[in-house]
Amino acid sequence: MDNNNHILSSPQQEIDLIALAAYLWKRKRLLLKCCGIAVITGLVVAFSLPKEYTTTVKLAPETTDATSKMGNLGGLAAMAGIDLGSAAGQDALSPNLYPDIVHSTPFLLELFPEKVTDKEKKQTMSLYDYMADHQRAAWWSAVVKAPLKGLAALRALFSHTEESDSVLNPFLLTRKQEAVLRDLRQRTTVFVDKKTMVVTLAVEMQDPLISAEVARSIAGKLQTYITRYRTQKAKKDLEFTEKVLKESRAAYYKAQQAYAAFEDGNKNIISASYRTEQERLRNEMTLTFNVYNTLAQKLEQDKLRVQEQTPVYTIIEPASVPLKASSPKKLLILVAFTFLTFLGGSGYLVIKKIH
Structure with a gap:
């Protein structure tokens, strides 16, 4: 060879x-x-x-242990006779769960009615309508999807049930709604740095202005979701304490008036029955006052707890309209x-x- x-x-x-x-x-x-x-x-x-534009938002959530947080107001609360030790606890919603929260169906469905405007500012529509009816695709996608559209048309022709896309039911989504939800989930990425706990949120859209709007909206809704989760227990406790405090205040005022009326109506009377009734009314007034005073202190404690449980987010990189396409x-x-x-x-x- x-x-x-x-x-x-x-x-x-x-x-x-x-x-x-x-x-x-x-x-x-x-x-x-x-x-x-x-x-x-x-x-x-x-x-x-089609061109795709990516907007990135970076935020640093507050991850301080509640024990150290409540300790910041420990001295002030101690002066008022309030013990904040019972308010301490661990944050059950760590930043590692943020990707699951953002990609969850209820969270993404809240974005559907959000109003978005294209970069030419010619059209304003809901995010759902934009993703369902205003997405550009490569020319060969029409050829590939043609058989699927034909099957869908035949299925709709012989189907007895009509799907209404105007009604959004999280429990029973239509095929079109499910497709938009899946597309939105793929276009949204959330990454959490394990060391610094910095959360990086990226949204990819075919319009740069809509990409920035959606990224800003998701970041805001995520902060609202975490704040609502962190403070819902403390707010419920605060509402309950306020309700019971009103009842105890009314009981104390009633006992106080009964004691005063008894004293005014029995002046210059010295008898065993008088002293017994006087002692009973005084003890009842003292007891209701102690309950009222304890609840008043607990109300201040619950107010401090709501404030301390509210997380603070530092926006490291805010949403801005991208100038260059990220793909293709x-x-x-x-x-x-x-x-x-x-x-x-x-x-x-x-x-x-x-x-």
């Missing part, structure tokens, strides 16, 4: 790289034609894909098409030569 054609050595079947390179060099015209076709195909694909990466597509074509063509020539 000729040295130029000797690609494989006989005993160990090892590849002779020099002979392989010389063989491929002889077939360079074929490889160049293939790479040229790959470049043209890559350009068609790169310019057919045209250069990367061209390089990938060219490299894979060259690799495939070289492999084909080598296999053809061996056999």
Whole structure:
């Protein structure tokens, strides 16, 4: 066999790289034609894909233990006779759960009615309508989805139940609503740094202004969700304490008036029954006052707890309208098409030569 054609050595079947390179060099015209076709195909694909814009928001949530937080007001509360030790506890909703919260169905469904405006400010619509009816796609997607649309039309023709997309029922979503929900979930990413606990939220949309609007809305709703979760128990305790305090205040005032009326109506009377009734009314007034005073202290404690349980978020990187598209990466597509074509063509020539 000729040295130029000797690609494989006989005993160990090892590849002779020099002979392989010389063989491929002889077939360079074929490889160049293939790479040229790959470049043209890559350009068609790169310019057919719609542009996507990504907005990134970074925020640092407050993750301090509640024990140390309540200790900040410990001295002030102690002066008022309030013990804040019972208010301490651990935060059950750590930043590691934020991705699951953002990707949950109830959270994303709250974004559907949000109003968004395109970058030309020509149209204002709900986020659901934008994602359902105003998404651009590559030209070949229409060919691929045509059979699926035909099947959907036949199913709707023979189906006895009509799906209404105007009604949003989280328990029973329509196919169109489920598709929009799935698309929105894929376009939203949340990453939590395990060391710094910095939360990075990224939203990808085909319109830069809508991308920034949705990212800002998600960041705001996430803060509201966490704040509501962290403070709901303390707020319920505060409402209950306020209710019981009103009842105890009325009972104390009633006991106070009864004692005063008894004293006014029994002046200059000295008897055992008088002293017994006087002691009973005084004890009842003292007891209701102690309950009222305790609840008043607890009310101040609950107010402090609501304030301390409210988390504080530091916005490291706020939402801003992206100026450049994040995808498609045209250069990367061209390089990938060219490299894979060259690799495939070289492999084909080598296999053809061996056999």
